[in-house]
Amino acid sequence: MQSTGIILAGGKSSRMGRNKALMTLEDRAVIDRIAESLSTITTDLIVVTNTPDEYEFLGLRTVSDTYKEKGPLAGMEAGLRASNTEKNLIVACDMPFISSGIGGYLLTQLEEHEAAVPIIQNQLHPLFASYRKDVQSRIEQSIISDELKIRLLFEKINTKTVTETELKNQGFSVTENDFFNMNHPVDFSQALKISSQKSSES
Template structure:
């Protein structure tokens, strides 16, 4: 399977007081944590960011969102047309404990479907740590008619929802799903395990 990596780094970050992708965590920007942890997942790596963020990372294509509007759907609309691979791993920039093996397992489960999205026992899904068929996701976000909630957009797709328990072999503590939404989350950051 040809798989691209798309990191969404375009969201506003009022709670941080600066761009979340550039927030320093353990001595480096949050975005670099994600890139480093997912090294080797794909040769095709794309970052979707808000206009003027000024990011430059060697070997990574930067796509600026066409709008300053908030939301993952805007980032997907802006960047998915640039993806050449049949499938794309979509990861938000605020996952400092991203795990390549988890995404590889999701890619296996996505084969022949529109995507594979992790689901918690309570029904909560992780649409920004998932793998999708590029063409299907692009079509769905284009036809969303202004819908900004990715969860609603996914209802139109043939998604396999993968219980997070099935991903523990790759990430026993499921640290990859921890996301830093605000400075208050920093003390909760799981330790680096690998």
């Protein structure tokens, strides 16, 4: 199955105070960990960033937002625009412990849906979700209309919400870590603990 992993690395990291994507866990940048996970389930990788020089070390294709200062929706639009595949998995750059298994399952849901978005403990995770390439045009319309909340997009396309129960029924041992994201310094401290625990268990 041809598919593309799209990593959104365009945020300002204002709450963290430094670039979240380049913070290190076990001596590896968070974005490098994400790229490695995505490479096991996708056939192509794209990094969406307005500072491409910072990510040259990854050796991956980079694209910049077409629409500036429009938040994550603009990153999604740019990534889908640049994608060469119908199926795409979009991931934020601050999710160091994503499950490649769950990501692969989300991609399979695009046979019958335009997007597949996990909902865990009543929280949607649109930035660890799968999207068909043709959703790009709908996102562009939303941006032009200044409708920048991702939730509004889901009302306009054929979206499947993937529940925790469904994932568990598919054999996935869903944990909070799979959807853990870092916004504040305290979150990074927690990520360090999780990473250390994972290392000791392996």
